[in-house]
Amino acid sequence: MGCGSRPLDPDGLAEVAAQLRAQADRLDHEIRPQLVAVRADWADRESTRMPLALGLHRASDRGTSEGRPALDPA
Numbered sequence: 657m658g659c660g661s662r663p664l665d666p667d668g669l670a671e672v673a674a675q676l677r678a679q680a681d682r683l684d685h686e687i688r689p690q691l692v693a694v695r696a697d698w699a700d701r702e703s704t705r706m707p708l709a710l711g712l713h714r715a716s717d718r719g720t721s722e723g724r725p726a727l728d729p730a
Contacts, residue, residue: 664672
């Protein structure tokens, strides 16, 4: 591959283009699905943690010996 100070010849340009295509394919087929999965997992974890972090508890937590106040669904 050519250096920034040297111009590319047609073969060097084709090599750079092939490397960019390979990198784009990897991003599309490997990295993107992993990112989607991780973000979905993160969103699921955050949605289950948020009520507890705010001090909100499920109705099933009422009457436990933990002494936490439960919110009444009024």
